[in-house]
Amino acid sequence: MKQISLVLLSVLVCFGMLSGQKNTVSYQANTVITEVQAWYAHNFYTFQNEVNGLAHLAQSATSVTDVSKLKIQIKKTRLAYKQIEFIFDYYQTPYNGTYINGAPLPKISEYFEADQVIQPCGLQALDEAAYGDHSLEHLNHIKDLSHRLKLRVDFIANTHLPIQVKSSQLIECIRSGLVRVFTLGITGYDTPGSVNGIEESLQSMKSMEQAFLFFENGLYPEAKSKFKSIKLRFKSGQNMLPTSVNFDDFDRLNFLMEVVNPLYAELLAFQNLNHITLEPYKKHAQNYQAKNIFDIDFLKTDFFSELVYLPLDNPKTIALGALLFNDTTLSGTNIMSCVSCHNPDKAFTDGLPKSKSNTTGVFTARNAPTILNSGYATRYFLDMRAFNLEKQVIHVVNNTLEFNTDFETIIKKINSNPDYIALFNSAYGGISKTAVNERSISNALAAYVNSLKSQNSIFDTYVRYETDTYPEAAKRGFNLFMGKAACGSCHFAPMFNGTIPPFYLDSESEVLGITQGLDTINPILDTDLGRMVNGLPGEKHPFYKHSFKTVTLRNINLTAPYMHNGSFETLEDVLEFYNLGGGAGMGLDVDNQTLPETPLNLTKQEIKDLIAFMETLTDIKDYVD
Structure with a gap:
């Protein structure tokens, strides 16, 4: 009996020790968070003080010679910001991207200013302004930016702190x-x-x-x-x-x-x-359980398609969508299908400058981009007029140069096919009065397109440590892509498209000054106005003139010709265009060009290396016979 009591006592003591250890760790964890919050607040106030110092210095500046002093203070302010950015941007993403460290471009925000144009402001705008022309007008611009930054930081300090982490x-x-x-x-x-x-x-x-x-x-x-x-x-x-x-x-x-x-x-x-x-x-697009930035599941496509009819990962709707994607009866003349412009053998493009229309000898307005990985975006079409993959379908159906029909007609055709009726009932039965309707048709096509992934290229397997082999030229090309050539500052990893990291909440468009062909002697600006005329009233602004969606560069060696007008036949042409500084760098008058017009000074070997890297982004083996 005494032995049993001693055993029980030992067990209780051990349990108490373990429980005490857990309580101690829990207590220490709470202490950690308290310390982090105090540390962060201290760093935030340090940043605020640097902003105040910058605003004071800017307002007291009287001549362009004072810009050199402002450069030093802007650098100090930005470095102070970098101490808080990883936390501040997490908790205040829209505010940060709009007012504190947004790109130095005009923007329309869905969060602030009631869809009014917000002029460039914040730290990036200051960084760009400090290294621009030294003139009195430029100095006044820095003063204005500094003053507005101070107002915004002072405001957010009152509402943001203390944070609860x-x-x-x-x-x-x-x-x-x-x-x-x-x-x-x-x-x-x-x-x-x-x-x-x-x-x-x-x-x-x-x-x-x-x-x-x-x-x-x-x-x-x-x-x-x-x-x-x-x-x-x-x-x-x-x-x-x-x-x-x-x-x-x-x-x-x-x-x-x-x-x-x-x-x-x-x-x-x-x-x-x-x-x-x-x-x-x-909520953001990163999959928290991913272990590598280039993991296949690093980004969640369901984040970009929350408002669809049904989730886009349903095997039944994907299979049905694949049938619809290849079916010419969806078009008004029964001769076009989605495959007409998006051929799997060409990485879901058509190899033409501008796609064929439903009339012989007539072409559509723009080049057909790949739809591989298209699910990783918040906007669709080159002019960004559609907000999800489902809504994209109606534009193709109604377009007089494409399907040139309507959903009522398509529904009648589908309902005349018993096989389709069975498939639609299986996938969509019970959701609404009829299984075959505009939403279910659009959803099935969206589900199939969303399933088209290309993330197993030679590059991907190398950076996921699945292989030790990778071409030296491609290594040099990647470093150029992410550095000197500035490709990675518009085509963001891992999809190398325009969806902005680190949370991937928005997709960008750019004004590049695209020309009609690559004539470096007598360049002619393309006349397509792009996003400015996409039909969305909130985007009819001059800074969207000639602006087009930044598409993925994956499989780019299979998707020639290039640009929205298909005017560049080779990757060498594309890189030469960028190397010259786009349309503005070639001497054209391009309003609001977002591409720096300063030449990149890439050598012929560097251009070859860049192409070598981009060629390692090819992966269509799952979609070709």
């Missing part, structure tokens, strides 16, 4: 911060004037490391080894980002392979080992 949200902030550094920092996207992306990325890495180190006081034993590994990885990343490194010479591929992807995976592993419950704060 949870442990998993902090890890999510850091992981998204890594994506931001890789896609927006080291590419130069965030520093359009100073090209100071390397130093700013270093500051971001230091700040994210400091935030992570607060977890040291709340570690479970099983998480200690991973904690040490992450510390070492952060130090390694900082060692790769010395301020002395030249922007063009930085090895971005090595940084991805040795720092960004490993940290992205290890932070998730640490969260699990340290028993931190996932409590996401916001």
Whole structure:
């Protein structure tokens, strides 16, 4: 009996010790968050003070010679911002992107100003302005930008602080911060004037490391080894980002392979080992469980299609959509199908400058882009007139040069086919009065298009560590793509399209000054007005004139000819156009060109290397016989 009592006592003591350990770790975890919140508030107020200093310095400036002093203060202000960015942007994404660190372009915001035009403002605009022409007019512009930034930062400080952070949200902030550094920092996207992306990325890495180190006081034993590994990885990343490194010479591929992807995976592993419950704060397109920026499931296509008739991942609707995609009876003349312009053998394009219409000898207005990976976007068509894949269908159905019909006619044709009726009833029966209707037809086609993925290229398998083999020329090309050539500052990883990281909430269009063919001696600007005339009243603005959606570059070596008008026959032509600075760089008067008109000064070998990289983005093996 005495032995049994001793055993029970031992068990109770051990249980108490374990319980005490859990309570201690839980207490320490709460302390960690308190420390993080205080640390973040201190850094935010430091940033606010730098903004105030900038505004004061700008208002007291009297001549263009004062711009050099303003440059120094703008740099200090931006570096202070980089200490808070990974947390601030997570909790205040729309406000940050609109007023604090948005791209230096006019914009229409769905969140602010009641759809009015918001002129360029914030830190990116200041970075660009400080390195522009030194004139009194330019100085006044810097004064105005500085004053407006101060007003916005003062306002948000009163509503944003103190923040309430949870442990998993902090890890999510850091992981998204890594994506931001890789896609927006080291590419130069965030520093359009100073090209100071390397130093700013270093500051971001230091700040994210400091935030992570607060977890040291709340570690479970099983998480200690991973904690040490992450510390070492952060130090390694900082060692790769010395301020002395030249922007063009930085090895971005090595940084991805040795720092960004490993940290992205290890932070998730640490969260699990340290028993931190996932409590996401916001909705965004990243799949939290992904372990690599180039994982097939890193982005969730269902994020971009929330308002559809049925979720687009239903095998029944995908199979039905595939039949409809190939069916010529959907068109008014029974001769066109979706495949007419989107051929799987050509990476779902048609190989023509502008697509054939339903009339012999007549062509549509624009080139047919690939629809592979098209589900990873918030806007559709080259002029961005449709807001999801379902809504895209009606434009094709009604277009007089394409299907030139209506849904009532299509529904009658489908209802005359018993096989189709059975398939529609199986997929959509019971949702509405009739299974065959405009929404179900559109949904089936959208489901099929959404299923068309291309993420197993040679490049993907290499950066996912599935192979050790990758061409040296392609390695050089990737570094050029993400650096000197500035391709990655518009074609964002991992899809290399215009959907903006790190949260992938919006898709961009660009004004490039596209010409009619590549005539570098007597260039002629293409007349297509693009997004400005897409029919959406909120987008009929001059800054959208000649603006077109930034499409994916995956499978680009199979999708010639290029640009919205199909005017460039080869990738060499495309890169020569960019190398010259677009239409404006070629001497044309292009209003609001978003592509810098300064020549890139790419050598012939660098152009070959860029093409070598882009050729490794090819992957259509699942869609060809």
